Amino acid sequence: MNTLDFDKRPEDTRVVVAMSGGVDSSVVAGILKREGYDVLGITLQLYDHGAAVHRAGSCCAGQDIDDARRVCETLGIPHYVLDYEQRFRDTVINPFMESYVAGETPIPCVACNQTVKFADLLATARELGADALATGHYIRSKSVPLANDPGHRALFRPIDSERDQSYFLFATTQEQIDYLRFPLGAMSKAEVRVLAEDMGLVVAQKADSQDICFVPQGKYADVINKLKPNAALAGDIVHLDGRVLGNHEGILHYTIGQRKGLGVATGEPLYVIYLDARSRRVIVGPKEALETHRVYLRDINWLGDRTLAEDASDGMPCFAKVRSTRPPTPAVLHADEKGVYVDLEIGEAGVAPGQACVLYSAPGADARVYGGGFIERSERSGTAESALKALLASPVAA
Ligand SMILES: Nc1ncnc2c1ncn2[C@@H]1O[C@H](COP(=O)(O)OP(=O)(O)OP(=O)(O)O)[C@@H](O)[C@H]1O
Structure with missing residues (x-):
């Protein structure tokens, strides 16, 4: 066996x-070229920084x-660029904007x-006769053979937990996992940079990419304003106790858990508790009202060895990550007549619909990724849940 886990020769x-x-x-x-594999590089052109999203003048x-092309030249491998701008707009940028308009955090x-x-890229790799697509x-x-599937592979957190991208990969299907390879999972970023220097790659000291590639400096509302100018609709800022405290220029400018920039002065620290797209209300309240102990999930991708029902119908102890920046914490996954939901042992503040809840076998590095789902709604602790329900049921002035 070798880096890519094939039992044939790299060449x-x-x-x-x-x-x-x-x-x-x-x-x-x-790495793969050095080991003798037959390597092809493909870069997808996903968006035009200058025209579509970014301010004019930016051309990343x-x-x-160009950087990818130069790296391929240095390594002596073929490089292809595929234009995926329309596809990226349709399947990534547009749903991203719709999700914010609906009060979610996508x-x-x-x-x-x-x-x-x-x-798409995976299909192209297959068409090119590739045995694997590496990212x-x-x-x-890793290979985790099952009695009925000896070639079965499973996902695990990487060695470098600071760089862990498993949260963004929970929806990877079993068929995709079997074809994909992730050679950096066993390496630290520092080691990667040393190797890049060693290989003489022009990108060795290139800065890390930002969180969302098409959103400069995290200013997602600017991107939405530019691409969908009439998406933001004004509404009220309402306290959980029913008081109208002010107004806003569109719920897409707010995220759950936000404290700064609310523009209301009441003397008490207030946080965004809920975004009600239907009534265009931004609902605010005290910090305690953010705490969540249960999240309901949709669009589950289950990567356990048995079916979701077999694994979770009696409650499955696991570790859950409900925000990309938080570590996995103890939880129990349920799948019953109420739906699929996760009870969090330690209450979590700032859980937002549209984010993912990703489930693991253990809290630390090398834990197995059991899959997860998107957060549809969360249930708050204490009286906050009933106060919110009452507010959402109350009529809104036209
Ligand atoms: N435009 C693209 N074309 C082809 N593959 C891409 C593209 N963008 C990202 N990828 C693949 O997805 C992986 C993860 O993307 P991400 O945007 O998280 O990059 P990253 O972790 O900063 O990695 P890199 O240093 O390679 O940019 C990349 O390492 C690469 O394999």
Whole structure:
């Protein structure tokens, strides 16, 4: 066996590397080339920074493509660029904007992996006769043979927990996992940079990419304003106790748990508790009202060894991550007549619909990823839940 876990010789194994022009995927291509694989690099042009999203003058997409091309030249491997702008707009950017308008906090990277990288690009890799598609994601996949499926692979958190991207990959299907390879899961970012220097890659010291590639400096509302100018509709800022405290220019400007920039002065610290798209209300309240002990999930992707019902109908102890920046905490997964939901042992503040709840076998590095789902709604602790329900049921002035 070798880096890609095939039992044939590297020179007989073709692999497509998804190349973003960043240091991670460049090093993946370099490692595989060094080991003798038949490597092809493919870069997807996903958006036009200058025209579509970013302020005029920014041209990183073009620069990234150029970087990937130069890396492939250095490594002596073929490089192809595919235009996926329309597809990316339809399946990632538009749903991202709709989700914010609906009062959610979306994770476009999950949509991108599922529709663009692991669907279309993966299909292209198969058409090119590749045995695998490799990416620079920090996650591990390992062979975990099952009695009825000896080639079965499973996902695990990476060695470098600081870089862990498993939260964004929970929706990867079993068929995709079996075809994908993630060579960086067993490496730290520091090691990756050393290798990049060693290989003489122009991107060795290139800065890490930002959280959401098409949102400069995290200013997602600017992107929505530009692409969907009439999406923001004004409404009221309402306290959980029913008082109208002020008004706002659109719920998409707010996120659950937000404290700053509310523009209301009541003397007590207030947080965004809920975004009610139907009535266009931003509901605020004290910090305690944010605490959540139960989340209900939709669009579950289950990667356990048995079915979701078999694993979870009696309650399955696991560890759950409900925000990309938080560590997994003890939880119990249920699947019964109420739906699929997760009880969190430690209450979590700032749980937002549209985010993911990802489930693990253990809290630390190398835990197995059991899959997860998108958060449909959460249940608050104490009296906050009944106060919110009463407020949502109350009539709203036209
Ligand atoms: N435009 C693209 N074309 C092809 N593959 C891509 C593209 N963008 C990202 N990828 C693949 O998805 C992986 C994860 O993407 P992400 O945006 O999280 O990059 P990253 O962790 O900063 O990695 P890198 O340093 O390679 O940019 C990349 O390592 C690469 O394999």
